[in-house]
Amino acid sequence: RGGRAVHRLVRRLLEQQSFSDPGVLKWLAEHAAARFVTFEQEETLARHYEVRDVPSLVVLDAEGGFGGTLTGYRPTARLLKDLATLAERATAQLKRAAGLEAQLKVARPEAELELLDTLAELSMERRLFARAEGAMRELLKRPGVAQARALAQLLARHALALAELGRAEAADRAFEQALAADTLKAQGEELAFRRAQAQTVCGKHARAAQLWARHLEEFPKSARRG
Secondary structure, eight states: OHHHHHHHHHHHHHHHTGGGOHHHHHHHHHHOOOOOOOTTTOHHHHHHTTOOSSSEEEEEOTTSOEEEEEESOOOHHHHHHHHHHHHHHHHHHHHHHHHHHHHHHHOOHHHHHHHHHHHHHHHHHTTOHHHHHHHHHHHHHSTTHHHHSOHHHHHHHHHHHHHHTTOHHHHHHHHHHHHHHOTTOSSHHHHHHHHHHHHHHTTOHHHHHHHHHHHHHHOTTOTTOO
16 A cells, blocks of 8 residues: 555656656657556566566667666656666667677678677667577577587577567577586576576466476575575
8 A cells, every 4th residue: 555655656746747847858859759558568578677666767779779767756857867877878789789780790700609699698688689589599500609608608598588588488498408508517506597487487387386396306405495
């Protein structure tokens, strides 16, 4: 009850002060395409963009790349400053991604691994999971990738992108491959946990429970038992 009252108050402050301020309205008109969603309607979007409370403002770049999230009420001057900071960050990431893609088109084979790896990592950070998955798929096709990179980590990142895209079976296979590639067993506990977590993300709760039970059996001292 108290939480809902706070949410109503924050929303009222945003509507009556922030979203009626000429400076904020001008900034939004020049930079923003507003869309209002609820957790019930867009649970996946909320997870993608780190929305943990409402109301929140999510800042994206022109391609939909994630710049950051602002939660709750801020005085007008602070709100404008924070919006501008996140917008600048998002734009810088977009420009960096465009630069990597341009380099990739003319890169020599020996440089492709580094460029694809960086592009995939940046795409994950921008929450552009389809783009990250494509870059990872291309990277994993390249000869010598196992020697040049920590293959288990690459496969795990690919699996996370697949999970965010709702491809539960493909994500599970990628995690299985990651665990097999972890020859030193240095990442086994983390990979096993992420594998179960990915199935939860996909809504495959029975499979997640099965994997979680296996995780607890294989790693009885896991810090994540609770």
